[in-house]
Amino acid sequence: MLTILGFAMIATFLVLIMLKKMSPIAALVLIPALFCVCVGKGAELGDYVIGGVTSLAxxxxxxxxxxxxxxxxxxxxxxxxxxxxxxxxxxxxxxxxxxxxxxxxxxxxxxxxxxxxxxxxxxxxxxxxxxxxxxxxxxxxxxxxxxxxxxxxxxxxxxxxxxxxxxxxxxxxxxxxxxxxxxxxxxxxxxxxxxxxxxxxxxxxxxxxxxxxxxxxxxxxxxxxxxxxxxxxxxxxxxxxxxxxxxxxxxxxxxxxxxxxxxxxxxxxxxxxxxxxxxxxxxxxxxxxxxxxxxxxxxxxxxxxxxxxxxxxAENVLNVSGMVFAAAVFTGVLQGTGMVDHMADWLVGNIPDGMGPHMALVTGVLSIPLTYFMSNDGFYFGILPVLAEAGQAHGVSAVEIARASIVGQPLHMSSPLVPAVYVLVGMAKVEFGDHTRFVVKWAAATSLVVLGAGILFGTV
Structure with a gap:
């Protein structure tokens, strides 16, 4: 259930901001608060938010x-x-x-x-x-x-x-x-x-x-x-x-x-x-x-x-800092409720056994969406060790898994969980939804080019 709600929360957020039905700040705050209540942990919302704000302060x-x-x-x-x-x-x-x-x-x-x-x-x-x-x-x-x-x-x-x-x-x-x-x-x-x-x-x-x-x-x-x-x-x-x-x-x-x-x-x-x-x-x-x-x-x-x-x-300062603290609500709920862990476990658990010898390729492909939907800390310290262990069980070295894990960064830098992107769109006076619609396909293509080149050169 937490897996489904986690993906639903992220999808709801992205759809609303891309359709400009809500401002990014409002969506970053209200959507996770609503889903926190839906998972039955509304009483812990304050702790999740304070934890997120503390980490991003x-x-x-x-x-x-x-x-x-x-x-x-x-x-x-x-x-x-x-x-x-x-x-x-x-x-x-x-x-x-x-x-x-x-x-x-x-x-x-x-x-x-x-x-x-x-x-x-x-x-x-x-x-x-x-x-x-x-x-x-x-x-x-x-x-x-x-x-x-x-x-x-x-x-x-x-x-x-x-x-x-x-x-x-x-x-x-x-x-x-x-x-x-x-x-x-x-x-x-x-x-x-x-x-x-x-x-x-x-x-x-x-x-x-x-x-x-x-x-x-x-x-x-x-x-x-x-x-x-x-x-x-x-x-x-x-x-x-x-x-x-x-x-x-x-x-x-x-x-x-x-x-x-x-x-x-x-x-x-x-x-x-x-x-x-x-x-x-x-x-x-x-x-x-x-x-x-x-x-x-x-x-x-x-x-x-x-x-x-x-x-x-002052306007730029308020917009950017406000966006960062609003993102703290999103990340706090995503991590505090355990949604992000269940989403990761579901993805890793659904990797076919036949893909075991190709875990470096799997890691590279997974790094593109996962580093977009979660923080680098969450992916590299929470998901990567699991992928590396699965790879080693099939003879794939940890260093190959690690190399593949960095190919998703071109898309990651436009993630709504990356504070720097709000500096970019804020100073350029671009709506975050407009930036997202434009960049996602090209950034994902760039990540795939890096992954393909890594395979071609034999480093992944």
Missing amino acids: PTAAMLMFAIVYFGVMIDVGLFDPVVKGILRFCKADPLRIVVGTAVLAAIVSLDGDGSTTFMITVSAMYPLYKRLKMSMVVLTGVAAMANGVMNTLPWGGPTARAATALKLDAGDIFVPMIPALAMGLLFVFALAYVLGRRERRRLGVLTLDEVLVEESETVLVGAGKSPTRTGGPGAALPESPDGDDEGFQGLDPHREMLRPGLYWFNAALTVALLTAMIMEWLPIPVLFLLGAALALTVNYPQMPAQKARIAAH
Whole structure:
């Protein structure tokens, strides 16, 4: 019964948000609360929620102060050269912009933190997508898939969990999988190329001068002056459909919050912050808390200016942190009621005996949906040991099972149980349901490419 209710709860949640019948926050709270009552454990709901909130509180704190930090860095102009450089390289060509998004997300993912990757990628690319009226779900989808492949780095989390759960060396898991993961990343780049071509056909290509002229016109309009169009019919970019130019002002060299004199301080502070994260000198929430406080104090010494910057980013902070705490209800009920354990046992128990010698393949296939519907901790510490034991009984080594277990990460990074995805969709102003509808099929295909390549190269 718990197995059926567990799958029903997840399906109900996904259907409601994809059909936009409920907001993600409301669905994350109300759906699990209802199912908790249905399984007869309504009295324990409070304990489940408190347990979930307690486990996710550090993540919520990290996201809150990370958003403030990177928001300030955007305000002061740290990413302006990046945006301008990408713009000049992409030449206002949607194809190049989408491919550039994949490359940028993959490079930034080297720090091993999804939230940071999404903040930097969206900060750099959002003005271009918005200005060219490109599809924002292409931005979120491509970034999530590129980060998902790179999330398999030994310091990214899943590989370390697999190594810990099966008492293996992380290098023995990751290094042989590099060719397969490289194929997955190439598939993401190829997909970005295809999606970029589709956007190019829909929007056309403009010259860099036309885009910069349009940026100047935006500034003039904001100052109450009439813009002057250049070029032939259709040459200038169309206005934002909602009349909102938020995000375009990153290229405005005259915005009030710009701090060009402190550029190198802010760059050094950001490098130091990312270095400290990689070296694990302090917990990530503490690092971002200190970084945000220092960035505000140095860039905006006056109290009114500090309050204004915090207020400017309050909406993103509230949306993301609220989503994380709402997700704590979902995960708390899923784990506290035992639904997730029964679902896992049912899946493992229904593996045909004839598939025993192919347990690595089975593990790879199962990792795609299981890491989407449950946390990495739940999968790697709860399910993987069971799969490894079943594999060893049929002569399949634990290290092959471990390698196969990481192929589901491209889809996992868009799971509603991953806090970082709410940073991605929140900063890009994309509905979570829209992102889900767009990305699931492509992310699942990317995972299957990695699995197929692993089998082809003999590592799985």
